[in-house]
Amino acid sequence: MTHASQHPATIAVTAGRPPAESDQPLNAQIMLASSFIAGGDLEYARFQNPTWTALEETIGQLEGGRALAFASGMAAVAAVLDQVPVGGRVVVPRHAYQGSLGLLEQHRVAGRIEPVLVDVEDVDAVVAAIPGASLVWMETPTNPALEVADLARIVAAAKQAGVPVAVDNTFATPLLQRPLEDGADVVVHSATKLMSGHSDVIMGAVVTNDDDWFTRLHGNRSLHGAIPGPFEAFLVLRGLRTLDVRLERAQANAKAVVAALEAHPAVSRVRYPGFSTVVSFELESAERADRVVAAVRLARHATSLGGVETTLERRRRWASESKSIPEGLIRLSVGIEHADDVVADLLQALDA
Numbered sequence: 001m002t003h004a005s006q007h008p009a010t011i012a013v014t015a016g017r018p019p020a021e022s023d024q025p026l027n028a029q030i031m032l033a034s035s036f037i038a039g040g041d042l043e044y045a046r047f048q049n050p051t052w053t054a055l056e057e058t059i060g061q062l063e064g065g066r067a068l069a070f071a072s073g074m075a076a077v078a079a080v081l082d083q084v085p086v087g088g089r090v091v092v093p094r095h096a097y098q099g100s101l102g103l104l105e106q107h108r109v110a111g112r113i114e115p116v117l118v119d120v121e122d123v124d125a126v127v128a129a130i131p132g133a134s135l136v137w138m139e140t141p142t143n144p145a146l147e148v149a150d151l152a153r154i155v156a157a158a159k160q161a162g163v164p165v166a167v168d169n170t171f172a173t174p175l176l177q178r179p180l181e182d183g184a185d186v187v188v189h190s191a192t193k194l195m196s197g198h199s200d201v202i203m204g205a206v207v208t209n210d211d212d213w214f215t216r217l218h219g220n221r222s223l224h225g226a227i228p229g230p231f232e233a234f235l236v237l238r239g240l241r242t243l244d245v246r247l248e249r250a251q252a253n254a255k256a257v258v259a260a261l262e263a264h265p266a267v268s269r270v271r272y273p274g275f276s277t278v279v280s281f282e283l284e285s286a287e288r289a290d291r292v293v294a295a296v297r298l299a300r301h302a303t304s305l306g307g308v309e310t311t312l313e314r315r316r317r318w319a320s321e322s323k324s325i326p327e328g329l330i331r332l333s334v335g336i337e338h339a340d341d342v343v344a345d346l347l348q349a350l351d352a
């Protein structure tokens with residue numbers, strides 16, 4: 001049994017469990033099935049799967065809504081963007097996750113959606129872009145610029161204009177930010193990142209407390225078929241059980257890293273919003289940043305983020321990264337190793 005009064009850190013551990021009865025397992029089982037005996041609620045595994053249900057109950061309780069698991073974060077993003085009517089305008093951070101911007105660009109080229117790029121830290125500009133839009137897409141903090149949006153003000157403006165708001169909550173996780181409580185209509189996650197936390201699974205989720213949104217997104221998932229495997233759902237649920245302690249350690253490590261980077265003469269700027277586990281820092285050039293990335297010994301040079309291991313990359317190595325992200329910007333995903341070792345590794349790489 002879980003209760004709304006429990007702390008999120010507790011819900012992450014207790015939700016989505018089988019009933020506390022003799023011989024029940026402690027954990028939801030990996031349900032390998034394509035079809036279920038007719039006459040019940042399940043019927044066919046493109047519509048529902050009990051392993052997803054355990055995960056969805058947990059994510060839903062954490063965010064304060066009903067969750068749907070998707071095959072990837074991008075599948076979740078795509079399902080929400082599919083709800084925009086043809087020709088609709090979508091307000092979107094200019095530094096949103098490059099995949100979300102790339103998908104919006106595909107919709108634009110096909111004549112389906114008109115994206116309106118905004119600087120999320122310029123609240124007045126965001127608010128001014130909202131009237132007449134079909135959707136406000138928010139991501140905060142943004143990836144990799146780590147800009148923070150004033151969600152409460154933006155949601156209030158969108159409500160007044162009758163425009164729904166979707167928030168990509170991947171970087172904050174529901175333990176640090178719950179956009180539905182701010183009035184957002186839909187929350188989107190790449191569960192690939194902090195939620196699963198071990199760099200071993202690709203998965204996504206949407207969460208909403210609006211029945212109409214839920215029905216449309218469930219219908220979209222059932223018919224597009226962007227469903228996760230039950231094993232992947234199990235892994236994400238297993239990862240969620242330790243999210244709070246992982247976040248606690250990785251955030252403490254991130255703060256230690258920020259202090260060390262800020263004191264280093266080669267680092268021209270450190271970006272860290274004060275929470276979450278990603279730190280972006282800037283060096284004078286792409287070459288200098290590439291040398292640092294090549295010189296780390298403990299951290300791994302790899303894309304993605306939110307795993308227990310520290311990883312880093314120069315974001316502009318990707319041709320698809322926004323051109324307003326500096327060439328020398330390194331995005332560091334801070335893991336849960338000992339802070340001293342993470343800091344020492346970065347300092348030796350900066351001095352190499």
Ligand SMILES: *Cc1c(COP(=O)(O)O)cnc(C)c1O
Pocket residue numbers: 072073074075077097099100139143168170171189190191192193202203204
């Ligand atoms: C990674 C990421 C996504 C996409 O998720 P995938 O699981 O890779 O499909 C979406 N939004 C943000 C903020 C991300 O970091």
